[in-house]
Amino acid sequence: MSEPSKQMIETFPNPQPDRDYTIRMNIPEFTCLCPRTGQPDFATLDIEYVPDSACIELKSLKLYIWSYRDQGAFHEAVTNRILDDLAGVIAPRFMRITANFNVRGGIYTGVVAEYRRPGWQPAAAAELP
Numbered sequence: 001m002s003e004p005s006k007q008m009i010e011t012f013p014n015p016q017p018d019r020d021y022t023i024r025m026n027i028p029e030f031t032c033l034c035p036r037t038g039q040p041d042f043a044t045l046d047i048e049y050v051p052d053s054a055c056i057e058l059k060s061l062k063l064y065i066w067s068y069r070d071q072g073a074f075h076e077a078v079t080n081r082i083l084d085d086l087a088g089v090i091a092p093r094f095m096r097i098t099a100n101f102n103v104r105g106g107i108y109t110g111v112v113a114e115y116r117r118p119g120w121q122p123a124a125a126a127e128l129p
Contacts (some may be wrong), residue, residue: 010060017105035072079111
């Protein structure tokens with residue numbers, strides 16, 4: 001049986017380390033607890049990153065995300081913590097996490113946090129006919 005774990009975010013070698021390309025992951029079932037009430041907070045996480053030498057292995061990401069289900073955290077704090085943990089493991093060229101939390105007290109909360117390796121610039125967007 002799989003268990004939630006913050007300890008093991010596994011990686012694998014980037015198959016195209018000489019190319020900038022974007023990996024996008026959508027996690028529609030993120031759950032943590034409100035630190036004030038203890039009630040569950042639900043969110044959709046969108047993770048986008050431009051890998052350098054390593055990529056995130058998806059099952060370990062699932063177990064890592066699962067580990068938040070019983071932890072109290074403010075939306076802003078948990079989004080930034082996830083960014084820090086993931087960027088700390090894979091050292092991407094760029095990473096963005098967008099967390100869209102379900103309504104609580106009539107308010108939807110969206111948090112966007114980014115990491116950019118110093119000196120890295122994205123290629124100019126291609127204009128197609």
